[in-house]
Amino acid sequence: MTVxxxxxxxxxxxxxxxxxxxxxxSQAAAxxxxxxxxxxxxxxxxxxxxxxxxxxPRIFERVLEKSTPANSTIVISLGKQRAYFLVDGETAIxxxxxxxxxxxxxxxxxxxxxxxxxxHRSSVYGDFVSQRTGKTVRAGVSxxxxxxxxxxxxxxxxxxxxxRLTNDGVGMHTGILPGYPxxxxxxxLPEEIAKLFYSKVVLGTQVTVTD
Numbered sequence: 664m665t666v667x668x669x670x671x672x673x674x675x676x677x678x679x680x681x682x683x684x685x686x687x688x689s690q691a692a693a694x695x696x697x698x699x700x701x702x703x704x705x706x707x708x709x710x711x712x713x714x715x716x717x718x719x720p721r722i723f724e725r726v727l728e729k730s731t732p733a734n735s736t737i738v739i740s741l742g743k744q745r746a747y748f749l750v751d752g753e754t755a756i757x758x759x760x761x762x763x764x765x766x767x768x769x770x771x772x773x774x775x776x777x778x779x780x781x782x783h784r785s786s787v788y789g790d791f792v793s794q795r796t797g798k799t800v801r802a803g804v805s806x807x808x809x810x811x812x813x814x815x816x817x818x819x820x821x822x823x824x825x826x827r828l829t830n831d832g833v834g835m836h837t838g839i840l841p842g843y844p845x846x847x848x849x850x851x852l853p854e855e856i857a858k859l860f861y862s863k864v865v866l867g868t869q870v871t872v873t874d
Contacts, residue, residue: 716842717744717759717840717842718759719759720756720757720758720759720853720855720856721756721757721758722755722756722859723753723754723755723756723757726750726753726754726755727748727750727755727756727863729750729751729755730748730750730755730863732864732865732867732868734750734751735748735749735750735755735863735864735868736748736749736868736869736870736871737749737835737860737864737868737869737870737871738870738871738873739760739762739769739850739870739871739872739873740873740874741762741769741771741844741872741873741874742874744759744760744761744762744843744844745757745758745759745760746758746759746760746835746850746852746856746860748859748860748863756856756859756860758852758853758856759840759853760840760850760851760852761838761839761840761841761842761843761844761845761846761850761851762844762846762848762849762850762851763844763846763847763848763849764844764845764846764847765844768846768847768848769833769844769846769848769849769850769872770829770833770848770872771872771873771874772871772872773869773870773871773872774828774829774869774870774871774872775866775867775868775869775870776826776827776828776864776865776866776867776868776870777827777828777830777866778825778826778827778834778866779825779826779827779861779864779866780822780825780827781823781824781825781861782821782823783821783822783823783825783836784818784819784820784821784822785819785820785822785832786806786819786832787805787806787807787819787832787847788803788804788805788806788819788820788847789804789806789817789818789819789820790802790803790804790817790818790820791804791809791811791812791815791816791817791818792815792816792817792818793814793815794814794815794816795814800812800814800815801815804817821837822834822836822837822838822849823836823837823854823857823858824836824837824852824854824857824858824860824861826860826861826864826870828850828870828872831848832848832849833848833849833850834849834850835849835850835851835852835857835860835870836849836850836851836852836857837851837852837853837854837857837858838851838852839851840852840853850872
């Protein structure tokens with residue numbers, strides 16, 4: 664007697680077997696390897712990469728050549744960290760600055776330049792140096808809080824092209840610009856800009872410090 668065999672769909676059966684095999688292999692790998700490796704965190708940026716890069720100074724010669732002591736003023740923007748030398752209200756120089764590192768250290772207001780000193784030194788901030796060799800014994804001191812070690816004298820930090828604004832010693836001068844407010848209150852300028860400001864201002868030139 665002839666027996667009829669059931670109809671088998673070969674393709675469907677093969678697909679089921681393959682899927683089952685993949686599932687078994689996956690479960691075995693999970694048991695052997697444990698949890699999947701965590702996604703690596705992005706590399707942390709260096710502090711130097713986070714510092715805001717200021718736009719370089721811009722000098723508008725067409726405007727600057729018209730400057731006189733009578734028509735020139737300076738505006739300092741603490742928020743923008745910029746200094747503007749104005750001639751009849753038009754920008755002749757636009758420069759980055761670094762002002763006081765804490766709020767209020769560079770006081771807002773309108774001032775007049777009361778002193779000019781091309782080779783000024785700070786009377787408060789500087790170094791203690793050896794009287795015998797002249798070498799620095801202790802750097803970055805304040806005469807308000809630090810006492811000089813035996814055998815040393817105080818040497819003030821250089822403030823080239825100094826232009827005084829207040830009786831407390833705040834002024835504009837050459838200094839390091841790290842890209843953020845970093846001074847003890849003075850307004851630091853690039854060397855070439857401080858020298859240019861110095862050459863254009865006179866005693867009595869108006870300087871406005873604002874937001």
